[in-house]
Amino acid sequence: MRNIPGVTCVALIISVLVNILGSHGGKILVFPVDGSHWVNMNLLIKGLHARNHNITVVRSTSSWYVKEKSIHYTSITIPLPEVISIEDQDFFVSFLQKMLEIQQGGASVLAFISFYWEMLTSLSEIHRQASQLVVEMFRNALLMQSLQDTQFDLVLMDPGLPGGVLVAHQLQLPTVFNVRWITSGEGHFIVAPSPVSYVPTSGYAVPDKMTFTQRAKNMFHYFLNICIDTFVVSPHYNRLCTQYFGPDTNFYHLLQSIDIWLMRVDFVFEFPRPTMPNIVYIGGFQCKPSKALPSDLEEFVQSSGDHGVVIMSLGTLVKGLPIEITSEIAAAFAQIPQKVIWRHLGEQPKKLGNNTLLVHWMPQNDLLGHPKVKAFVAHGGTNGIYEAIYHGVPVVGLPLLFDQFENLLRLELRGAAKVLDVTKLTSQGFLQALQDVLQDPSYRSNMERLSRLHRDKPLQPLDSAFFWIEFVMRHKGAAHLRTESCKMPWYAYHSLDVISFLIVSVLAVLATVAAMFHILCCRPCRTRKLKQE
Amino acid sequence: MRNIPGVTCVALIISVLVNILGSHGGKILVFPVDGSHWVNMNLLIKGLHARNHNITVVRSTSSWYVKEKSIHYTSITIPLPEVISIEDQDFFVSFLQKMLEIQQGGASVLAFISFYWEMLTSLSEIHRQASQLVVEMFRNALLMQSLQDTQFDLVLMDPGLPGGVLVAHQLQLPTVFNVRWITSGEGHFIVAPSPVSYVPTSGYAVPDKMTFTQRAKNMFHYFLNICIDTFVVSPHYNRLCTQYFGPDTNFYHLLQSIDIWLMRVDFVFEFPRPTMPNIVYIGGFQCKPSKALPSDLEEFVQSSGDHGVVIMSLGTLVKGLPIEITSEIAAAFAQIPQKVIWRHLGEQPKKLGNNTLLVHWMPQNDLLGHPKVKAFVAHGGTNGIYEAIYHGVPVVGLPLLFDQFENLLRLELRGAAKVLDVTKLTSQGFLQALQDVLQDPSYRSNMERLSRLHRDKPLQPLDSAFFWIEFVMRHKGAAHLRTESCKMPWYAYHSLDVISFLIVSVLAVLATVAAMFHILCCRPCRTRKLKQE
Known part of the structure; x- marks a missing residue:
């Protein structure tokens, strides 16, 4: 198979054929994340393929685990102009060695800062690459038209690298996340209320019952994650939002507006915490009975x-x-x-x-x-x-x-x-x-x-995943399960404007009462006093 | 059947027999609420009976819909010394007429206040009666011993009248709520984060997308509900908590600590809002295909x-x-x-x-x-x-x-x-x-x-209710699904102590820097000035 600029030729033809011939199943466009994340996504893909759905997987020429050819899916390979294979094992080995050195106390503060800086640079580079994949897709008019013509029913994606939401938005397709991590933290933090007083933030290993110090540190980590999101991750995608959808489209709102979050979490393992009606828990969906050993x-x-x-x-x-x-x-x-x-x-x-x-x-x-x-x-x-x-x-x-x-x-x-x-x-x-x-x-x-x-579940996690993916396809979304509260300004969401208004009102009433009291009581006194003088 | 003080004799004997003979199903103690609420609870009871569980229903001598005899359950009838039948139709007819008069604008402000006062008095009286039922049970040592001996697996209750949680706490039994309304408001407000910026409070008919004025009114209703809970409803139960369990047991914490909330809500109908892992949605569980008409x-x-x-x-x-x-x-x-x-x-x-x-x-x-x-x-x-x-x-x-x-x-x-x-x-x-x-x-x-x-559900609501009731019985609770964050002081829950600490710390740092700046820069200036003079 030979790559034409921006897209695998045969994949396109198959994709169009699928569209013409029709299918009893649905058509699903998948944006996976490589490495161990792919193990999970591939399991879903195999299951959906077995349930008669046609799957098209978007991968890049630097994809590591995600193969071009599979009996379970058709692939679209996006050639990235600059390939930095961060999914290389050596990268993680050197990363790990530096981290061990720092944890063993063998590194200076400067080395620590330099390591942290390097980590942020890598994170930024990973997301720059992921956003570049979107740019390459958007630039390829032939590909975008073919995707439009295919009339997909759904985008299924791992938002660890969240570029696919922009493509889903462009194609106006309902979207399902197969998620635990998103941008720089745990997925819940994007979509569900997460009181940092008892919900440990990503990157801080602490119980849900915290001491005062732990709560203070947890809040610090929370703000740190927000800063990383705001200054390291989001700019890559927000730039594309502005470029392709205009200044009113916010990348975060796109993330928050997707239909179903298939969350790879089970509360047997995770600390209980607030959730949302469109979060479906599929933690452990990859588990299966053991087979005989060789x-x-x-x-x-x-x-x-x-x-x-x-x-x-x-x-x-x-x-x-x-x-x-x-x-x-x-x-x-x-x-x-x-x-x-x-x-x-x-x-x-x-x-x-x-x-x-x-x-x-x-x-x-x-x-x-x-x-x-x-x-x-x-x-x-x-x-x-x-x-x-x-x-x-x-x-x-x-x-x-x-x-x-x-x-x-x-x-x-x-x-x-x-x-x-x-x-x-x-x-x-x-x-x-x-x-x-x-x-x-x-x-x-x-x-x-x-x-x-x-x-002990009424529906096994994998079946739950299939049900909700197909639910979104049947009903062309699941808008009734998601709030649009995320689109409110932050001060309104937290009622800060109402609280300020109420405080000012109360103060105004008190001030008026005080002024009237002053006029009614003190002035006659003063007048009497003046008269006496 | 003749009532002995505080308990129906035959019910007790049956209850003990059930205990001795054993059963393949579980033993469930039910605290229902009368009227239309009972229609729902009775449906669950019939289903649980059909699934081979033994049900014991606690009712009072003033019970209206909840009959003493049934083929589906054994009843325990608590004689309430003073019977005020608020579940009387005439009560609601007169209530409705007064409300219509007020809404038509035919009533003075005084009449409105008097009507509202009357409503609060009725609410208080309803909860006084419900708490009195608990007192009568606790006073009856024979009954409490028999309940203890029966070794129930579960308390199933409608917390519209929440006295049963005290009995469940006394018997140390896992508890499942069949709930939409609790004390003076919608159940979610007790157990799930409820941002009043987009979650309408009970008693205020408003969309989830609100104007500023609506949000201000919604907050007012929220505080009103808290006041009603704090001053009208809870005192009846908190008094009993202190009396029977000591000063450290808070009625609200008992409510928040139950295992599963079977919530009579479906987001097809309800506005999407934050929820918790131990809330199971069974809205419409009473619905069934129609039969032929007479x-x-x-x-x-x-x-x-x-x-x-x-x-x-x-x-x-x-x-x-x-x-x-x-x-x-x-x-x-x-x-x-x-x-x-x-x-x-x-x-x-x-x-x-x-x-x-x-x-x-x-x-x-x-x-x-x-x-x-x-x-x-x-x-x-x-x-x-x-x-x-x-x-x-x-x-x-x-x-x-x-x-x-x-x-x-x-x-x-x-x-x-x-x-x-x-x-x-x-x-x-x-x-x-x-x-x-x-x-x-x-x-x-x-x-x-x-x-x-x-x-379009993976599991029908009624089956979901049965699954989770039996789940709690199998595992003797569902502690892994509930947070204990409610036991935190309110200021800690909302991180106000951490925020105050951080603000004070930042101010202290700023003040120190300012002081040092003052000492280092201004003093030499002054010294120079003094010298020049």
């Missing part, structure tokens, strides 16, 4: 006897921890009677025990569902956490990046995980944490309780 | 030919409107080609046409589901409105009391109803409204759109 892995697992197995994985983004840390972990593993399966990509750690099997990839869900798996050493990405909850396996947490600290804190507060600081990790500390989770039955029973609650 | 009624309906039928009902509470008004209505009905079925209890109106059939009772749901029924003249009670939405029948609204004004405004804003002011009703005006709704197809098509949206 025979060699099953043999290894069975060889663990009654002691069982511990599995370890640090997710898709990070290739590996520094060898000093992995060697401490390996030494601890070597001391436990359990067998260990460790998904490990970097340099082989020293002090590796005979009980430990290093693998480049493992069937994580099938292992977690295996009765012999006793604990899961995890970095705290949401996919892995939901799988652990689904199968009721307690966790030893090694948070590294992003939301992983917050995620693991939630599990720890529910008594289902022990969390360690990777920058202070010692063999002894790791061993102690492992033994706690393996030997204290409360970790397992708490995780099993979460599992029972998580599985 | 043969005589079917014959009457069929005799309408292509013109069809208009039906009219003003609900269960109001016996009838003054004859001057009903005669205007009758005269208008006489002029339309449709046949009319009118549920009417009072004096026969003058000018009644041949096309109008007065009945004492009608199978409202079966009529609304009949294809010949073209319009519904209704008072705007929620049960009737949900039935009209379910069957897609447009409404001519005659709101009389309570929430009926707000309910009908919502339908009107959706283009599915025409609402009239009953105090200014003329034959001509009523005829015009009827003809509009009958002849302009938009009313019907809007109502049918609402009907399609309302019926």
Whole structure:
């Protein structure tokens, strides 16, 4: 398949054919986010394809996980003029190493500021690229006309990179988000009231019951996130809004006006908080019963006897921890009677025990569902956490990046995980944490309780996602479920104008009364006084 | 059956027998509210009974709709020493007449204040009675011991009269509310953030998109409701909290701490607004497909030919409107080609046409589901409105009391109803409204759109109610879905302490900088000046 400027040729032809021939299902335009986010979106796409919908996925020439060819979707590949592959593993490894250095206290204030600055620059660059994808689409009149002609029923998108809302707005299509993170924070903060007195903000790992200091810090993080949104993220998209839709269209209002938020959250795991009628919770929609293990892995697992197995994985983004840390972990593993399966990509750690099997990839869900798996050493990405909850396996947490600290804190507060600081990790500390989770039955029973609650739903999360996607297609939106309060000026939304008016009115009444009192009572006194003089 | 002090004897024996013999279902203690509320609760009770649960209903000797004997439940009858039957129809007729007089402008300011005072006194008396029921239960050690021994799984209650929460707290039972109204307002206001800038408060019929004046009035109503709650309603229950649970137990916290709110709301009808994870929407759970009409009624309906039928009902509470008004209505009905079925209890109106059939009772749901029924003249009670939405029948609204004004405004804003002011009703005006709704197809098509949206649910509202009631029974509560933020002091909840601290800190920093500037810059100047002098 050869790319013509701005769009994959065959994709267009298929897309138009679909339109001409018609279909019993709907036509869905998908804007995914790469990396682990794609794992989630792809699951939805496969399900929607199986339900007879025609899916068109918008990807860029720098897409990493999102392949051009698939039996489940047609793709439109946008060539980005300048490809900075931020979805490169090395980027995250170097990012992680700098962060570990700072957390270990080995960096100066200047290094910290420089690291933070670099982080913001990267964030800005990611969103500049994402907005550039929109520019490339809008510039391509042929593509835009073809998208218009296809008469899509819906835009389904991951607003982690939210450019797709501009395309959806241009095509006047109802939109569904598959979301947890949006622009620079957790999705709820854009659309639902979020009292910072008990709702921890993104980037601050803190319980929902906070001390005064924690509440003050939480508010600081809240304003920090607003600043990042306002000055780092939104300008990229607001510029395009002004350019293509005129000065009255605000990027934030576009985000807030979408129909359904399929939120990858479950309150078994997340702290309870205010929500909105158009937020549908699909946390753990990727979870499924485990399948049989490959025979060699099953043999290894069975060889663990009654002691069982511990599995370890640090997710898709990070290739590996520094060898000093992995060697401490390996030494601890070597001391436990359990067998260990460790998904490990970097340099082989020293002090590796005979009980430990290093693998480049493992069937994580099938292992977690295996009765012999006793604990899961995890970095705290949401996919892995939901799988652990689904199968009721307690966790030893090694948070590294992003939301992983917050995620693991939630599990720890529910008594289902022990969390360690990777920058202070010692063999002894790791061993102690492992033994706690393996030997204290409360970790397992708490995780099993979460599992029972998580599985007990009137409609399974994936079915819920399909229902609401198809609901929006059937009814051409879900306007009755969303407020337009976001379009109010902020002072009106918070009633500050009314409160000011009431205060001024009360003061005016008091002042009038005081003045009248002064005129009626004091003046005669003064007159009498003057007369007496 | 003879009442022993404070409890029906046989009920107790059955209750204990149920406990001894065991059951596959659960044991549910129900605190209902009488009148139209009971219609809803009874539907849940019948369903739960059919699902093999054992239901015990707490009623008083003055109960009106809630019968002592039923095949679906066992009852416990609490003899109230002083029976003031506020659930008497005459009470509402006289109440309505006074209100009509005031609305027609025929009453002085003094009469208005006296009417409002009377309303508050009645409200206080209703809650005094409801709290007295709790006192009678707590005083009866035999009853309380028997309730304890029965080991109920759940308290299910309508918190319109919220005394049951005290009993649930005493018995330490998980609790589910079947709710729309609670104490003096709409249930959401107790448990979910409710920005008064776009959430209309109870008792103020206004759209969600308000002018500045409307927002100011909405805030006034909000504070009025808080005052009524604080000074008229809560004292009755807070006194009991202090008496039985000590000074640390707050009645409001008990309300806010219950497990699941089965909210009789659907956003097809209600304005979208913030909600909470433990609110489950079951609006319209009473709706069901229509059955065949009795043969005589079917014959009457069929005799309408292509013109069809208009039906009219003003609900269960109001016996009838003054004859001057009903005669205007009758005269208008006489002029339309449709046949009319009118549920009417009072004096026969003058000018009644041949096309109008007065009945004492009608199978409202079966009529609304009949294809010949073209319009519904209704008072705007929620049960009737949900039935009209379910069957897609447009409404001519005659709101009389309570929430009926707000309910009908919502339908009107959706283009599915025409609402009239009953105090200014003329034959001509009523005829015009009827003809509009009958002849302009938009009313019907809007109502049918609402009907399609309302019926398109992944789980029907009644099934949702059963699921969540049984969920709470299975897991002994749903603590993971409710925040405990309500237990924070109000200033902390709203972060006022943090904001004050931050403001003071900023001011302190500014003051310090200013002082240092003063010391460093101005003092040398002054010194120089002094020296020069």
